[in-house]
Amino acid sequence: MSLTQIEYFVAVAEEGHVGRASRRMHVSQPPMSRQIRALEDELGVTLFDRTPRGMVLRDEGRRFLARARRVLEELHEARREARDPAAED
Amino acid sequence: MSLTQIEYFVAVAEEGHVGRASRRMHVSQPPMSRQIRALEDELGVTLFDRTPRGMVLRDEGRRFLARARRVLEELHEARREARDPAAED
DNA sequence: GGCTCCAATACCTTGTTGGCAACGACGGAA
DNA sequence: TTCCGTCGTTGCCAACAAGGTATTGGAGCC
Numbered sequence: 001m002s003l004t005q006i007e008y009f010v011a012v013a014e015e016g017h018v019g020r021a022s023r024r025m026h027v028s029q030p031p032m033s034r035q036i037r038a039l040e041d042e043l044g045v046t047l048f049d050r051t052p053r054g055m056v057l058r059d060e061g062r063r064f065l066a067r068a069r070r071v072l073e074e075l076h077e078a079r080r081e082a083r084d085p086a087a088e089d
Numbered sequence: 090m091s092l093t094q095i096e097y098f099v100a101v102a103e104e105g106h107v108g109r110a111s112r113r114m115h116v117s118q119p120p121m122s123r124q125i126r127a128l129e130d131e132l133g134v135t136l137f138d139r140t141p142r143g144m145v146l147r148d149e150g151r152r153f154l155a156r157a158r159r160v161l162e163e164l165h166e167a168r169r170e171a172r173d174p175a176a177e178d
Numbered sequence: 179g180g181c182t183c184c185a186a187t188a189c190c191t192t193g194t195t196g197g198c199a200a201c202g203a204c205g206g207a208a
Numbered sequence: 209t210t211c212c213g214t215c216g217t218t219g220c221c222a223a224c225a226a227g228g229t230a231t232t233g234g235a236g237c238c
Contacts, residue, residue, distance in 0.1 A: 001168070003092055004195085018216060031196045033216060043171040052204040052215055063174065067167030074163050078156030079090070082132040085152065093226085107185060120227050122185060141184055141235040 003075065005039045006068045008032050009047065013065045017054040092164065094128045095157045097121050098136065102154045106143040 011021035012032065022032040036055075040047050047061035057065065100110035101121065111121040125144075129136050136150035146154065166178070 001092065001164070003090065006167075019214085027195095028197055029216070030198085030218080034218090035195085037217085043168070045171050050203095050216065054215070060171065060174065064167060064171050067163065067170055071160060071163040071167055074156065074160040075090070078095075078153060078160055079132070081156055082134045082149065082153050085149065091225095108183090116226095117228055118185075119187080119229085123187090124226085126186085139185065139234095143184065 001039065001042055002035075003072075005035045006071055008035045009039055010065065010068050010072065012036060012048070012055055013057055013061060013068075016056070090128065090131055091124075092161075094124045095160055097124045098128055099154065099157050099161065101125055101137070101144055102146055102150060102157075105145070 008021065008025060008027075011025050012018055015021040015024060018033050018036070019029050022029045025032065036048070043064070045060045045064070047058060047064060048055040049058055097110065097114060097116075100114050101107055104110040104113060107122050107125070108118050111118045114121065125137070132153070134149045134153070136147060136153060137144040138147055
């Protein structure tokens with residue numbers, strides 16, 4: 001699992017479309033699609049239902065989304081603190 | 090920044106030596122040494138003092154260590170939840 | 179000075195990621 | 209039912225990043 005995968009996952013979950021999420025993240029669809037699948041493979045869980053209209057979060061995906069966001073939040077705080085030592089959480 | 094860098098950083102901080110940390114993480118010293126420096130470069134902060142006895146955490150490193158651990162904890166929880174939906178935080 | 183123990187650098191190899199092109203599945207319109 | 213548009217996925221290749229071995233450089237110790 002990588003931070004990139006987590007960021008891609010959150011983007012797809014929020015956009016509901018790989019294509020839209022990929023534009024938002026400034027990458028093309030294929031890499032994003034592959035990373036999402038790689039993430040699912042590693043977790044052993046299907047996070048989205050694929051429909052002709054886009055990607056629909058499953059319950060498993062919804063739960064993982066909450067966790068994924070917390071990882072990114074902590075990462076953000078870590079970066080911020082390094083830049084600005086006066087940070088008080 | 091990558092999860093690998095964060096894991097390497099925590100290992101070095103805990104071991105106090107790149108060499109010992111690299112053995113613990115089952116990699117060789119050079120990659121770990123490089124990742125630590127890359128992390129410092131990206132953050133724009135020197136996390137360790139290099140001494141002939143090993144790596145000594147600076148204050149900046151100590152603060153970042155706390156944050157880094159939280160990132161890894163959240164990551165762990167994310168993984169666990171995906172595997173075991175019955176998890177209750 | 180020579181030895182030991184560190185981390186850092188040089189150089190190469192391998193693995194991973196991303197882009198482009200093409201395909202497959204599904205639904206809507208005529 | 210046929211055609212078209214909208215999705216995500218797969219194949220293939222190029223670029224980048226990560227890891228390994230060998231080597232260098234610096235600081236203490238005898």
